Amino acid sequence: MSDYKHPYRDAEFILNELVGFDQLCADAGLEDINSELADVILTEAGKLGADVLAPLNYIGDTQGATLSPQGVVETPGFSAAYAQYVENGWPSLTAKEEFGGQNLPNVLGTAVNEIWHTANMSFALCPMLTQGAIESLVHHGSDALKQNYLPKLVSGEWTGTMNLTEPDAGSDLAAIKARATPEGDHYRITGQKIFITWGDHQMTENIVHLVLARLPDAPAGVKGISLFIVPKFLLDEQGNPAQLNDVSCVSLEHKLGIHGSPTCVMSFGDNGGAVGYIVGEPHQGLSYMFTMMNHARQSVGLQGVAISERSYQLAVQYAKDRLQGTRKDGSRFPIIDFPDVRRMLMQMKASIEAMRGLAYIAAAETDRVHSTTDTSQAKHHQDRVDLLTPIVKGWITEVAQELTYLGVQVHGGMGFIEETGAAQHYRDARILTIYEGTTGIQALDLVGRKTLMNKGTVLSALLDEIAQVQQELAASSALQNEARALDTALIAAHEALQWLLDNAEKDASVAGSISVNFMMMMGYVCGGWVMGQSALKAQALLNAGQGDSAFLHSKLITSAFYCDHLLPRATGLLAVIKAGSQSVMSLPNDQF
């Protein structure tokens, strides 16, 4: 298996040059936190990722979790690795100090989380889901619930899960049937939940399930869903796990990928009802889900960066090692010297840099929402978060499919052999456009709630900001190609936005017919924004004689490649978008 190495240089370039990490910390009043500390943290995380988590990634694939009479048994080695992860304090990085957290900015947490996902995505899903449980409790839990559960979740001593989906309620949460019956200070929860990531395991003393269910008097549809906390073990008076609750994993899914992450069918209340405690107010479950959604969706986008990076590193190593083809002097050369192999590797590298930049920039916006007292500024940042989130989730995870595909392709025949490892990344990546809302859901969110509902003003503001970068590029004699490419893409983006605004109301199916192509177009434009800024910063540093010259030159080349190869896709999508809904919708169902 390949040794995974964290791409520090790129992460640090993005944090320092694109995000402005030191300024962000200063604005947030985090005086002790700066880029030097970030370097130390990333270096330490990189060690744990490379030395402990990465070697378990292939083991997780080949020796996935199993279901025993005592519950789910995770992949051998995961438990010890998790213990080390907790012992080193990683779970609490971005949590609030009052619950035992270290109060670091989310953007730094994002850069660290990228390391876990790159090293071992199946493993890293467990803390990722715990994060969702923490957020639910922080924002909506009573003081008692916070006191009882948050410190242990923040420290990682316990893990959390999110129980939304049911067999008849996937993306359509209105169809949820799980029930919650009041009983004294708690509720009895009954029902079955599916696709529950890390729903059971033996790594921690307790597991805290967040569960959507209906109260007896609940209205139909999404307005009748409440959120409950259901611990695997009920707590005794000292707050320690004691009696086993009426909840269990009844089966594990046999999946295409992420075998190291147990995907559970969870049964609540087979023996009279699981004891649960309501989080917040009745019937507010769906809105509470939205609280967590931006973070969860950005996290999945980040997984897209991570799995692509892992796939890229493996492909580069193979392309450098594999001799194929003979020079005229009889010596053999590695396949990285073939232009088409290099094209594939460049596509991976340039796309990953654009994706990483966008993921960090979106994460930094979530920090900025909280670091200003100016409500209009806060709204500006929140709008930006809301706009970028479906792009980060939707676009990055779609591109990750293509990149992990190329990661296999670079290997030729060896890529199809499981022991090579490239196929695992390809299989693991496949979940990313599905969970936490499919690509179609992200795209509808972008087109509907995030664009049509505000008449396009939030997207327009972003395009204006990108146009400023374009103007800076146009003013730089070395970056004329990039300036032209971004200009062409921006013109297409404006035209697509205007077409959407003009046509969405004429026909109810327009938004859904064009949504994914619209989202992909905006994703490529955002990637152009990232790489345009990157080229400007790299050029400025080179002009000033600062920084790592080899790295900065390589950034100029990946930016140029992005503008040559990826950015034209934005323009190419314009014709498809303007074709609208007619040929999408007109085939009768019986002709499919």
Add this chain to the structure above:
Amino acid sequence: MSDYKHPYRDAEFILNELVGFDQLCADAGLEDINSELADVILTEAGKLGADVLAPLNYIGDTQGATLSPQGVVETPGFSAAYAQYVENGWPSLTAKEEFGGQNLPNVLGTAVNEIWHTANMSFALCPMLTQGAIESLVHHGSDALKQNYLPKLVSGEWTGTMNLTEPDAGSDLAAIKARATPEGDHYRITGQKIFITWGDHQMTENIVHLVLARLPDAPAGVKGISLFIVPKFLLDEQGNPAQLNDVSCVSLEHKLGIHGSPTCVMSFGDNGGAVGYIVGEPHQGLSYMFTMMNHARQSVGLQGVAISERSYQLAVQYAKDRLQGTRKDGSRFPIIDFPDVRRMLMQMKASIEAMRGLAYIAAAETDRVHSTTDTSQAKHHQDRVDLLTPIVKGWITEVAQELTYLGVQVHGGMGFIEETGAAQHYRDARILTIYEGTTGIQALDLVGRKTLMNKGTVLSALLDEIAQVQQELAASSALQNEARALDTALIAAHEALQWLLDNAEKDASVAGSISVNFMMMMGYVCGGWVMGQSALKAQALLNAGQGDSAFLHSKLITSAFYCDHLLPRATGLLAVIKAGSQSVMSLPNDQF
């Protein structure tokens, strides 16, 4: 598992309306063969495919071939199915009558083979490889070899394999090390071959290996490779399999997909050397491989059509069955009514129709090479075959990746669960852009041997023929959108071709840097050619009040969708192609 149904209507539409099957048969002097007979054959093949082969597809995935001390044991059920396939006479469909064949045109064999690959691609690989062995012998074998081996291969009583690849010789056959030492009337073969499809099994009494190896006096490189026939069992004087030869499968690969197809590491000569017989002249092995290459590569392209069709049928069934979302009156509706789901299904359907059309058209050209005595006509058809083959193989198999991806995506979370079956098609499809020459190899072939070597004249002639279709579209008031879309794509294609001709010699890496994008562009243009013709024929039949009106209307819609959604990709690739090689090639190796 989904019931597979052969899409007769589309296959027949393409054979009759695009290929002109009756005329093709008449031109070839095949007076007994016509479209009525073709219907009967396709219907019967469809039954065997649906009733016998398709149900074994999932079993092949979950119970792949295993290696026992007695050799490879194939998936349970495959042997009986193979016996039925042989008994019904399917293997000999297109073979020459003198060897027991039925002398049907290749295009009809292609339509039939599509059925086997759609029903069970792993199974169908066995006869597909046998076909390669047959062709080698027909074209290059001595009379004795033909007499001893061809009738049994043609009847399917024995199967054949192709042994090219070695651990250090993948796409680069120059590095082949296997040796052949003369000994009386035969040779002793020693060496190891990898990635040997159906290299061993128990379904037939004998297996005929075609093996590339070097004679002792062979020149280095590709000019020193000879072709040998090495039977698993040597024949006795009656021509029956007798003594076991010195060849065996020493291990099976653990693959991402096509688990039902054993991929063998074959060892020749562990006990003194396997007895082999030379095919044709010494040192001509590579050129003999080229004889088979067009057919083998077109067959893999056809597999791309087939696996996409299977994935599409499963997705359609799920999209019609799965209720999600609620109407205002409280009733629930299937996900096929969501525009984005419909967009995905339309993309699958329209692409498959274009791909199927192109695959059949290319196959028909191979028939036309032999049905004319006019050498310039024959050359025209052979040039067309040579040109279309890398597009059929390269473009179709790349599109098949996207389509089987969508086949998973339509299923949402269920797509990631292996029991659903969508993931199997996605995994199985992954081999198609790798074996029989990767996409990069196809693209280089198109750009180099098939275009630059003739200064673009062959491709120009094709583009001119497509332009005639465009003019017919422009003359049809109902097909103006299609006319415009094809016109735009053709302008881009001409510009790309001219750019290639102008720039390829300036820089040795230009061809390789742009090749895949160039091939994909030409693929989408060819798809536009197919769908443009389809729309014209459908419109003409509708105007004349002939044919199945519902089907013909649906063909107009898939043509419109293709022009709206797929054809613009050709135009989008122009900017990427014209970016050339600079940003592809300029990153130093140590910066990857």
